[in-house]
Amino acid sequence: SAVISQKxxxxxxxxxxxxxxxxxxxxxxxMMFWYRQQPGQSxxxxxxxxxxxxxxxxxxxxxxKFPISRPNLTFSTLTVSNMSPEDxxxxxxxxxxxxxxxxxxxxxxxxxx
Amino acid sequence: xQQGEEDPQALSIQEGENATMNCSxxxxxxxxxxxxQNSGRGLVHLILIRSxxxxxxxxxxxxxxxxxxxxxxxxxxxxxxxxxASYFCATGPQRYNQGGKLIFGQGTELxxxx
Numbered sequence: 001s002a003v004i005s006q007k008x009x010x011x012x013x014x015x016x017x018x019x020x021x022x023x024x025x026x027x028x029x030x031m032m033f034w035y036r037q038q039p040g041q042s043x044x045x046x047x048x049x050x051x052x053x054x055x056x057x058x059x060x061x062x063x064x065k066f067p068i069s070r071p072n073l074t075f076s077t078l079t080v081s082n083m084s085p086e087d088x089x090x091x092x093x094x095x096x097x098x099x100x101x102x103x104x105x106x107x108x109x110x111x112x113x
Numbered sequence: 114x115q116q117g118e119e120d121p122q123a124l125s126i127q128e129g130e131n132a133t134m135n136c137s138x139x140x141x142x143x144x145x146x147x148x149x150q151n152s153g154r155g156l157v158h159l160i161l162i163r164s165x166x167x168x169x170x171x172x173x174x175x176x177x178x179x180x181x182x183x184x185x186x187x188x189x190x191x192x193x194x195x196x197x198a199s200y201f202c203a204t205g206p207q208r209y210n211q212g213g214k215l216i217f218g219q220g221t222e223l224x225x226x227x
Contacts, residue, residue, distance in 0.1 A: 006155070031213055037153075042201060043217045090153055096213050101146045101158035102203075109153065 001097040002027050006105025013083055013112050020079045021108045023093035028073035033102075034066070037090040046091075049076045083112045119202060119218040127226050132189045134221040136202030137182075144205040145178055145185050146215065149198045156201065159187075192225045199223070 003026040013019050023032065031050055035043040046066055047055045055068040069077045080087055088111050094104040119136045126132055138145070144163045148156040162169045162178045162185070169176045175188040189196055199222050203215040 001158075033214055042219050043156075043203075045214050045216070048214060092155060094156075094215075101148075101161045102156075102215055103158065104148075104156040106155040107153070 001100040002029065002095050002103045004093060004095065004103055004105040006093055006108060008108055009106060010109040011111070013110065015084050015112055017083055018079055018081045019083065019110060020077050021091055021093070022077050023075070023105050025074045025095055029095040030073070031096060032070065032076045033094045033096075034068065034076075034078045035092045035094065037092065037107075039089070043092065046078070080110065083110075085112045088112045119200075119221050121221060122219065123222045123224070125224040125226065126192055128192060128194055130192055130225075132192050132196070132223055132225070134187045134200050134202075134223070136185045136187070136218050138185075138202075138204050138216075138218070139183065140204070142180075142204040145176075146203045146205065147174075147176060147185075147187050148201045148203060150201065150220075151198045159200075189223075192223075194225050194227045197223060197225045 005024045007022055031048055033048055034046040036046050037043045045058050046061045047057045047068055049055045049068045049070040051070045051073050065081055067079045091108045092104050094102045097103050142164055144161050146161045147159040149159055150156050160171045160174055160176050162176050173190045178185045199220045201220045202218040
């Protein structure tokens with residue numbers, strides 16, 4: 001199965017600023033997925049990132065708020081823009097490893113003050 | 114949106130007891146997966162069961178799938194304090210063109226007391 005390096009692991013940010021989260025995979029993958037986990041909640045898919053094309057966003061999530069880059073088959077970034085306290089969550093990236101299920105990054109715990 | 118419900122939402126047991134968590138889902142699936150999350154960190158894949166399978170084992174884990182009832186259960190036998198975590202079921206889409214995304218249940222918070 002794949003190994004994902006996600007960073008930063010946590011950050012405390014001022015409202016109105018932006019934070020970029022990075023995920024590096026140790027193998028080439030077609031799709032990468034970005035999830036948000038609000039405090040005490042389950043995971044909600046933000047978007048699917050494909051290399052060479054625009055990311056596909058789920059209902060309730062927009063590119064201006066969560067721009068995604070996917071410059072190659074092993075790397076992706078998610079930016080949380082113009083942050084407010086409501087954006088305080090854990091953000092996770094993941095990839096599909098087939099029969100082994102999905103591999104997740106260790107998560108970025110974001111607190112907006 | 115969440116795929117379905119998990120119950121119980123929270124479960125507290127003693128070490129050595131068995132823990133059973135249930136998951137229901139709404140749409141047709143290709144597979145159902147279970148994950149564990151410790152203290153809000155990244156998720157760890159536990160087991161995957163395909164829609165044409167009814168039961169699967171992995172160590173102390175036993176998963177069942179009933180596609181007619183759109184439900185699954187995860188049994189952890191002889192639980193240990195280290196099993197304390199949140200457990201999530203997640204469904205994979207029936208059709209590949211749905212993007213391969215996983216849809217998660219609400220999760221069960223398991224506490225195993227020594």
